Amino acid sequence: MNLLKGVGLSFEETMAGHLGIGESDPGEGLQKGRSENTPLHFDARIVIDDLESFLSVSDHLARLEGTVTFEPLGGTFEMQDGRFNLFSTERETGQRQMRYAFRFTTQDGQTYYLDGHKWITDDPGEVDVVEDMTRLFTVVHRGPDADSPIYGAGELYFDLADAPQLVGSMEVNGGASFWQKAAARIAFASFAYGALRTEYLGRERLLYESRYENLVLSGHAA
Numbered sequence: 400m401n402l403l404k405g406v407g408l409s410f411e412e413t414m415a416g417h418l419g420i421g422e423s424d425p426g427e428g429l430q431k432g433r434s435e436n437t438p439l440h441f442d443a444r445i446v447i448d449d450l451e452s453f454l455s456v457s458d459h460l461a462r463l464e465g466t467v468t469f470e471p472l473g474g475t476f477e478m479q480d481g482r483f484n485l486f487s488t489e490r491e492t493g494q495r496q497m498r499y500a501f502r503f504t505t506q507d508g509q510t511y512y513l514d515g516h517k518w519i520t521d522d523p524g525e526v527d528v529v530e531d532m533t534r535l536f537t538v539v540h541r542g543p544d545a546d547s548p549i550y551g552a553g554e555l556y557f558d559l560a561d562a563p564q565l566v567g568s569m570e571v572n573g574g575a576s577f578w579q580k581a582a583a584r585i586a587f588a589s590f591a592y593g594a595l596r597t598e599y600l601g602r603e604r605l606l607y608e609s610r611y612e613n614l615v616l617s618g619h620a621a
Contacts, residue, residue, distance in 0.1 A: 402582035403451040411465075411568035414535055415440035416555035420471060425536040428552035439537070439553065441467040441513075443499070444568075445483050450583055454590055459485040467503050467513065476503035486519060486594040495519040495598055499535060502543060512540040512547060515555065519598055528599050533557040 417432025418439040432438070443465035447453045453461060463481025468474065481501035489496050497517040504510050515537040535555040540547040574580040 401451065402579050403454075403586060406450050406574045406579055406583045407446070407448045407572040408450050408583050408587055409444055409446045409570050409572060410565055411442070411444050412557065412565055413440065413442050413561060414555040414557050416535070416537070416553055418469065418537065418539060418551045418553035420551040422552045423538070423549045425538065425552045425554050428537075429554040432551075432553045437469070437471055439467070439469045439555065441465060441478070441555070443478065443481070443483075447587075450586065454586060458487045460487075461485065463499060463501055467501070472505045472511070473507075476505060479503060485591070495594065497532075509541065510543050511550060512542060512544050514538050514540065514545050519595070528595060529559070532595075533559065
């Protein structure tokens with residue numbers, strides 16, 4: 400029996416920073432946003448409906464739900480058609496990334512598209528895994544997709560002090576038994592740890608391919 404069959408997983412994440420209106424470069428947009436006091440933040444819930452499929456496909460796609468707040472556009476708005484990719488590989492560069500993308504509609508009926516990514520890549524001579532995991536390069540388009548004109552750009556950050564809250568928000572959905580819930584948490588954590596270990600330490604994924612993980616997912620750990 401595959402213990403992940405029919406099991407989903409979700410967790411919450413908050414990111415905050417600044418967006419520079421009229422900028423297209425996230426770094427320059429961050430500085431302009433700070434100087435003009437135009438903060439942007441979002442409160443999101445990442446929802447994996449089918450963990451078995453999520454782990455097996457290359458883009459590792461989940462749903463992104465929640466709200467985004469940006470006062471220059473009028474306040475707080477619901478995310479629409481949100482998508483989250485965890486450690487997918489960018490086709491052109493071959494780099495791993497975490498991608499956050501969603502639409503939102505302001506009170507005047509205008510649709511905007513937020514497209515953000517974290518580059519998960521080891522820079523030689525630097526210990527940059529924390530920076531890579533917490534910084535989101537962000538571009539907001541005035542329109543429904545990334546082909547629309549750029550409205551602004553900036554950088555958002557995950558506060559490490561919120562890590563316990565993120566872990567505590569994790570829920571396993573659809574698991575009818577203790578072993579299903581345990582297997583889901585182990586499989587997700589092992590996948591994430593393995594991807595980071597491979598990228599930053601240059602080794603095979605230790606936990607994700609471990610004997611214990613294989614026993615749990617094959618249904619023999621009970």
